[in-house]
Amino acid sequence: MKPNIINLKKIIPPGFVSILFLAALIVLFLPGCGQVNPTYSLLADQNVFKQSDADISNKLDILWVIDNSGSMGDDQQNLADNFESFISSFVQKDYDFQIAVIPTDTYRGHFLNEPERAKFRGFEGDRDPTYPIILPGLDDVIAIFQDNVIQGIFGSGDERAFQSMKYSLESNYNQGFLREKSFLAVIVVSDEDDFSHDGATVLADYDNPDLHPISHYTSFLDGVTGSTDYIKRYSVSAMAIFDEACEASNDFGYIGYRYKEMVEATDGVLGSICDDFASTLDAIQNRIAELSTQFYLTRVPDPATIIVIVDGKAVPEDKNRLNGWSYNAETNSIFFHGSYIPAQGATISVTFDPVTIKE
Secondary structure (H helix, E strand, O other), X not given: OOOOOOOHHHHOOOOHHHHHHHHHHHHHHOOOOOOOOOOOOOOOEEEEEEOOOOOOOOEEXXXXXXXXXXXXXXXXHHHHHOOHHHHHHHHHOOOEEEEEXXXXXXXXXXXXXXXXXXXXXXXXXXXXXXXXXXXXXXXXXXXXXXXXXXXXXXXXOOOOHHHHHHHHHHOHHHOOOOOOOOEEEEEEEOOOOOOOEOOOOOOOOOOOOOEOOHHHHHHHHHHHHOOOOOOOOEEEEEEEOOOHHHHHOOOOOOOOHHHHHHHHHHOOOEEEOOOXXXXXXXXXXXXXXXXXXXEEOOOOEOHHHOEEEEOOEEOOEOOOOOOEEEEEOOOOXXXXXXXXXXXXXXXXXXXXXXXXXXX
């Protein structure tokens, strides 16, 4: 006996099969009763990073811009005495760092036709120091920095930290300092604000149209670091005067309004020269470590599903950004904080449920 075979084409009107197929799809994706915001089950994704991989770099290029005017002697010494608070974590975690120092009157080389002023400096502004760039393999990193940071007090009172930074980083004398895919950290130490402009004369006037806008320098930093709106490879921090009480305690000091604007634009750290230098330096190094070790995800995650593993151990989430990991939706990246900042060679695994279907 032959089996009964039903011919659907004879029973179901033409075109109705397509309608049934469409209805099946609608039922498949239809949310349950009472669900206002439907969610769909998607396959979990995982991003694995190696801290020493070429695309995940922990290279740090650190440029200190030190005010060398007459009122800065004590502040320079204070910085030297507390430098260990800044560098210790980078050494312990085996970061590939470079450290150089310039004074805030470096820019004068442009107007005096003395391009060698752009060179990285040593003790008392020496333009040919033994170690113009401090590297992790040197025997005594702290002692070398303590020498180099003492820039003296006979520099110009026309402080132009940003113009000096740009002039130095553009100079052929310092080629090789900025490395591909490294993170550039600029740290300004000054008791007077920046008044960078194109002229050679003093221009301590915030309303002067010739004063360079902060965007002039963030655009420059974007270019030399290969940064984009999505990935920033630099920050600017400042140890300066940021309130009237500190200003009153410094006879020749002024509030650093432009420093504050630059720091906030680049996610750096504001540190007062009237506060404890060790605490400020620790905060600066921690922020640099956070920014330089953020990991960009390949897909947008559901934040509630993120699991972070470093070298096989779970890392706790910390939305207060103190000790653990946090997710930044604007950059779609994972940040590490405090004792959980990964060391050189660490393997980082980030598992999550994506919010969109992978194409």
